[in-house]
Amino acid sequence: MGRIPSASRETVPSDQTSEFDQLLASAGSIPQVGPGSILWHVPKAQQLATALNQYLRNDSSLSDKILELAMLVTARENDCMYVWNAHAASARAAGVPDAVVDALRDRTGNAHHGS
Known part of the structure; x- marks a missing residue:
């Protein structure tokens, strides 16, 4: 199976381009590899995953x-x-x-x- 191409503003759902733009402004670039690169195809999902990651790392009671x-x-x-x-x-x-x-x-x- 081939690699999934990187997401771009042109390939994300049209109703999520503003979320894509926000992610790109925050991250600086689109990840090319790894699990995080896949969610960029659905920017709303990537935003939720980022929020969960930040919560677990910064706000949860877990060490x-x-x-x-x-x-x-x-x-x-x-x-x-x-x-x-x-x-x-x-x-x-x-x-x-x-x-x-x-x-x-x-x-x-x-x-x-x-x-």
Whole structure:
């Protein structure tokens, strides 16, 4: 299967061009790869996804450690190497133990860590 072409102002639904323009003004450019690039085809959905991401990162009660662990668990469960590679180092930096990251990566279930 080929790659999905990047979104453009001409390819988004005509009733969402203003949302597309807002996204572009905020982001500066259209992502060419990764999960985020797909939602640009439906700018309203991308705006909602961005708002959810910002809420989880900035306003929720979840710590960076828990957020990054959730990213890794989800990425590994779905074999999404793009997300895994984007978050493995961040998870370690946020305090997820190396043994946990390695066990998730290797699917060993041998993550021995403290509380």
